[in-house]
Amino acid sequence: MLSPAQLAGLIDHTLLKPEATADDILRLCREAHENAFCSVCVNPVWVAHAAAELHGTPVKVCSVAGFPLGATLTAVKADETRRVIELGAQEVDMVLNLGALKSGDRELVRADIAAVANVCRQQQVLCKVILETCLLTHDEKIIACQLCVETGAHFVKTSTGFSTGGATAEDIRLMAAQVKAAGLGVKASGGIRTLADARAMLDAGATRLGVSAGVKILTEARGAAR
Amino acid sequence: MLSPAQLAGLIDHTLLKPEATADDILRLCREAHENAFCSVCVNPVWVAHAAAELHGTPVKVCSVAGFPLGATLTAVKADETRRVIELGAQEVDMVLNLGALKSGDRELVRADIAAVANVCRQQQVLCKVILETCLLTHDEKIIACQLCVETGAHFVKTSTGFSTGGATAEDIRLMAAQVKAAGLGVKASGGIRTLADARAMLDAGATRLGVSAGVKILTEARGAAR
Numbered sequence: 067m068l069s070p071a072q073l074a075g076l077i078d079h080t081l082l083k084p085e086a087t088a089d090d091i092l093r094l095c096r097e098a099h100e101n102a103f104c105s106v107c108v109n110p111v112w113v114a115h116a117a118a119e120l121h122g123t124p125v126k127v128c129s130v131a132g133f134p135l136g137a138t139l140t141a142v143k144a145d146e147t148r149r150v151i152e153l154g155a156q157e158v159d160m161v162l163n164l165g166a167l168k169s170g171d172r173e174l175v176r177a178d179i180a181a182v183a184n185v186c187r188q189q190q191v192l193c194k195v196i197l198e199t200c201l202l203t204h205d206e207k208i209i210a211c212q213l214c215v216e217t218g219a220h221f222v223k224t225s226t227g228f229s230t231g232g233a234t235a236e237d238i239r240l241m242a243a244q245v246k247a248a249g250l251g252v253k254a255s256g257g258i259r260t261l262a263d264a265r266a267m268l269d270a271g272a273t274r275l276g277v278s279a280g281v282k283i284l285t286e287a288r289g290a291a292r
Numbered sequence: 293m294l295s296p297a298q299l300a301g302l303i304d305h306t307l308l309k310p311e312a313t314a315d316d317i318l319r320l321c322r323e324a325h326e327n328a329f330c331s332v333c334v335n336p337v338w339v340a341h342a343a344a345e346l347h348g349t350p351v352k353v354c355s356v357a358g359f360p361l362g363a364t365l366t367a368v369k370a371d372e373t374r375r376v377i378e379l380g381a382q383e384v385d386m387v388l389n390l391g392a393l394k395s396g397d398r399e400l401v402r403a404d405i406a407a408v409a410n411v412c413r414q415q416q417v418l419c420k421v422i423l424e425t426c427l428l429t430h431d432e433k434i435i436a437c438q439l440c441v442e443t444g445a446h447f448v449k450t451s452t453g454f455s456t457g458g459a460t461a462e463d464i465r466l467m468a469a470q471v472k473a474a475g476l477g478v479k480a481s482g483g484i485r486t487l488a489d490a491r492a493m494l495d496a497g498a499t500r501l502g503v504s505a506g507v508k509i510l511t512e513a514r515g516a517a518r
Contacts, residue, residue: 088391135359139336
C-alpha cells in the first residue's frame, strides 16, 4: 500500500475546464505545492502563469496538445508542444488522431504521435499520449499502444475527461500489458473521484493519475493511513 | 418564410466528432453538395479531404481553430487558421479565450480574436468567433460581441456543441442586437435538431446555422413547403 506522500507524487492535479480563471489556476498551483503533487495539468493559455507560480518548487507544469479532440493538424500539435515547453511545461499530454485511427490510417497516427514525441524528447520533456479509450475498440486500443511504444512516447493515457467516459481498470490492465515491458508509463484519467477509484487504477497498473479531485483523494488517504 | 433552398444556403453541415472517419467526411460532403448547403464544417485533419471532394462545387469548407476549448495560445490559433486556409478552408470558426474573458482580461481576448481575424481577412476567408454562450454571463456575452465587432470578425457564433448547452433564441437576440448594426452575422449552433429549432433561431436573428441534422431539417422543410 502506498503512503499518502507516495500517492501524492503520482497525481497530476488537473484543471482543464475552459472557463477556469487566473484565480482558479493560482489555487490549483498552491494546492499542488501544499500537497506535493507531481504536477499541475493546465491548458496552454495558463502554462506561463502556472510556471511562474510554481517556480522554485518541485511541482511540474503539465500541459496539453491537440486537446481534447486530437483532430487538429500534426504540425499544429507539434508547434503547440514547442510553445508550451518554451513557456515552462515539463510534460505534454497530446491527443492522438482518433479519426485517422478509426479510418485505418496507422501511418498518419504514427507520424502524428512521433512529431510531438520528438519535440518532447529534444527538450527532455515527458510525452503522454491520450487514447480516449471510451471511443476505441479493443483492437484500436492495442494498435494505439503499439504506436506509442514505436514512436518513443513516455506514457499512454486513457482519457481527456471531455468525452463519453473515463478510465476503467480493464483498460488500464490492457494498456499496461501492451506498454510496460517497453518502459512506458500508464496514466489513468477521467472519472477518478475517490481514494477507492485511485487505488483501483494503481492496482490495475496505472503509474500516474490525472485527477481534479486530488485534494479530496489525498485527504481520504491521510485519514485511511491514521 | 424562407424556401427550402434558401434555408439550405444558410446551413453549415457539421461533423466535428473526433471519431469521425474518412468515409463519414465523404458522406458529409456528398450530402452538402446534394442539398446545396453553404458549407461543410470539419476538423482541421479533414480539411484537405473535404476540399478535394468538394472541388468544383459551390459548397465551401469551414474548419475550426482552438476548438472546442479556446484555451490554447493565440499564436497556435493563428497558425492553425493559416494552415487550414492553405489546405482549402474558406471559413474558420475560432473559439475565444474563455478563461481570459472570465478573468477580466479583455485585452488578451481582443488580441486572440484579432490574430485569427487578421489571418482570415488577409486571405479573404470568413472568421466566426464562438462565444460558448452556455458558459458566459449576460455581461460577458455583450463584452465578447463588442470585441468581435472591434476586431473585424465576420460572425459571432453561439456554441461549440461540446459544452453544457447550445444556442437559445434569447442569446441569438442578444448577440444580433450587439453586432448586426456593424454588419456581422450571427451563427446559431448546438442543439438545433428540427425545422422548428432552425426557424426559431432565424426568427431571433440568426443568419447562419451550424447543424449536424441538416439533411433531416431540410427534408422537413421540403415537406412543409409542399
